[in-house]
Amino acid sequence: MAGPSSSILVLGGARSGKSRFAEGLAIDCAADRHYVATGRAFDAEMRDRIARHRSDRGDGWTTHEEPVDLVGQLRQIDDPSRVVLVDCLTLWVTNLMLENQNVMARSAELAAFLPQMKARVILVSNEVGLGIVPENRMAREFRDHAGRLHQQIAASAAEVYFIAAGLPLKMKG
Amino acid sequence: MAGPSSSILVLGGARSGKSRFAEGLAIDCAADRHYVATGRAFDAEMRDRIARHRSDRGDGWTTHEEPVDLVGQLRQIDDPSRVVLVDCLTLWVTNLMLENQNVMARSAELAAFLPQMKARVILVSNEVGLGIVPENRMAREFRDHAGRLHQQIAASAAEVYFIAAGLPLKMKG
Amino acid sequence: MAGPSSSILVLGGARSGKSRFAEGLAIDCAADRHYVATGRAFDAEMRDRIARHRSDRGDGWTTHEEPVDLVGQLRQIDDPSRVVLVDCLTLWVTNLMLENQNVMARSAELAAFLPQMKARVILVSNEVGLGIVPENRMAREFRDHAGRLHQQIAASAAEVYFIAAGLPLKMKG
Numbered sequence: 001m002a003g004p005s006s007s008i009l010v011l012g013g014a015r016s017g018k019s020r021f022a023e024g025l026a027i028d029c030a031a032d033r034h035y036v037a038t039g040r041a042f043d044a045e046m047r048d049r050i051a052r053h054r055s056d057r058g059d060g061w062t063t064h065e066e067p068v069d070l071v072g073q074l075r076q077i078d079d080p081s082r083v084v085l086v087d088c089l090t091l092w093v094t095n096l097m098l099e100n101q102n103v104m105a106r107s108a109e110l111a112a113f114l115p116q117m118k119a120r121v122i123l124v125s126n127e128v129g130l131g132i133v134p135e136n137r138m139a140r141e142f143r144d145h146a147g148r149l150h151q152q153i154a155a156s157a158a159e160v161y162f163i164a165a166g167l168p169l170k171m172k173g
Numbered sequence: 174m175a176g177p178s179s180s181i182l183v184l185g186g187a188r189s190g191k192s193r194f195a196e197g198l199a200i201d202c203a204a205d206r207h208y209v210a211t212g213r214a215f216d217a218e219m220r221d222r223i224a225r226h227r228s229d230r231g232d233g234w235t236t237h238e239e240p241v242d243l244v245g246q247l248r249q250i251d252d253p254s255r256v257v258l259v260d261c262l263t264l265w266v267t268n269l270m271l272e273n274q275n276v277m278a279r280s281a282e283l284a285a286f287l288p289q290m291k292a293r294v295i296l297v298s299n300e301v302g303l304g305i306v307p308e309n310r311m312a313r314e315f316r317d318h319a320g321r322l323h324q325q326i327a328a329s330a331a332e333v334y335f336i337a338a339g340l341p342l343k344m345k346g
Numbered sequence: 347m348a349g350p351s352s353s354i355l356v357l358g359g360a361r362s363g364k365s366r367f368a369e370g371l372a373i374d375c376a377a378d379r380h381y382v383a384t385g386r387a388f389d390a391e392m393r394d395r396i397a398r399h400r401s402d403r404g405d406g407w408t409t410h411e412e413p414v415d416l417v418g419q420l421r422q423i424d425d426p427s428r429v430v431l432v433d434c435l436t437l438w439v440t441n442l443m444l445e446n447q448n449v450m451a452r453s454a455e456l457a458a459f460l461p462q463m464k465a466r467v468i469l470v471s472n473e474v475g476l477g478i479v480p481e482n483r484m485a486r487e488f489r490d491h492a493g494r495l496h497q498q499i500a501a502s503a504a505e506v507y508f509i510a511a512g513l514p515l516k517m518k519g
Contacts, residue, residue, distance in 0.1 A: 131304020304477020
């Protein structure tokens with residue numbers, strides 16, 4: 001298990017069980033659990049997904065919704081007695097792109113901030129780079145941003161998991 | 174190796190060698206081998222794929238074609254002396270969706286039935302959740318259905334493999 | 347580590363860190379390093395990607411650009427004192443398809459040639475088969491060609507790695 005101030009990256013595909021696995025890790029970490037939801041409920045489908053995640057998660061979490069200023073949010077709730085679960089990085093990257101933010105700068109800032117955190121932080125993200133090259137240029141840029149961010153976070157993470165069919169494969173740690 | 178009544182899930186991408194790997198497992202299991210093909214030959218490309226699979230498989234198999242009522246088919250051929258190979262779950266999910274069936278109910282029914290089988294059963298499926306989020310809503314639903322089904326089956330499976338480049342990675346067992 | 351004449355296959359998704367990992371392997375192999383770039387700079391985006399790869403790679407490489415006749419190029423530079431890095435196979439398959447070449451014949455030829463090489467050869471390729479089935483027929487054929495080629499090369503390779511978030515998972519070796 002990682003030290004209290006080291007981060008854990010949980011990668012997986014759609015409906016791979018990555019969020020549930022990450023929640024299980026968090027429950028083993030600390031009683032004071034904070035959940036940072038990066039998704040925006042911009043349509044009914046997204047609202048359903050968010051509600052389902054919240055209901056799957058059960059009680060015992062303080063939930064924060066922060067689609068854009070992830071580092072600011074993490075700084076605000078950082079405390080050595082806590083575990084913080086960020087779900088998920090790919091939605092955060094999407095939100096940054098939609099706001100025309102400098103994704104590479106924001107990603108570098110997050111990757112630099114994580115190792116300084118006092119709370120244990122668990123980050124969930126979608127692996128999106130294993131299909132055909134998308135025809136849409138923005139989708140290609142998104143894939144590149146997500147892949148680069150995963151590499152940066154994995155480099156300093158204490159543990160990295162790849163989830164498929166609900167099962168974890170430990171890549172690091 | 175799994176007990177005689179436990180199931181094995183073989184996941185992999187397109188042309189990953191998952192069917193061939195599963196066939197190898199089946200050959201090691203029992204001489205009385207039954208193959209349940211869920212694919213429908215609705216066009217020339219699909220007919221080609223089915224014919225190629227059949228020819229790759231070689232002799233020594235009793236083949237059943239069942240695109241929809243998978244549990245009914247499995248119940249009919251269930252026998253402790255047999256190994257049953259289902260290829261593949263993702264085509265079955267596609268067929269259920271095209272028939273407007275309740276995919277979640279059918280998936281739960283299959284997941285509940287498998288641990289009761291007397292034959293050893295090997296299920297092949299495509300991992301489809303590791304690319305960009307599809308723009309098409311039905312494709313997103315399909316991904317969710319497939320991912321959820323994989324989690325359900327993996328939870329009770331004795332062994333789970335992830336195949337890439339023809340090589341197995343054991344996720345469970 | 348593989349013997350001097352055996353090949354190494356490095357698979358991964360977009361921006362997974364596969365090229366950098368392969369370059370690290372090459373640096374550990376031999377001082378006389380040859381890089382075979384299969385990509386064609388047919389537009390500004392592709393030129394950017396190629397330039398970035400070249401700059402990431404640093405000095406100490408002899409670079410060869412060969413989009414189509416990969417076996418011919420490998421034969422020309424084959425030498426037991428060298429390590430040859432091919433980046434990447436999926437771009438090569440794309441180029442063969444665009445030229446209406448017989449991809450299966452060219453793939454079989456490459457797979458047969460690699461075990462005869464005197465140089466150590468490291469091949470990088472994109473895993474592209476883990477998303478939704480593409481609607482475009484050519485994309486489906488491409489996926490099949492890439493998957494088949496990976497299986498053929500992995501069968502005789504000394505080592506096979508799957509890279510995610512910059513981290514290697516050893517599949518063989």
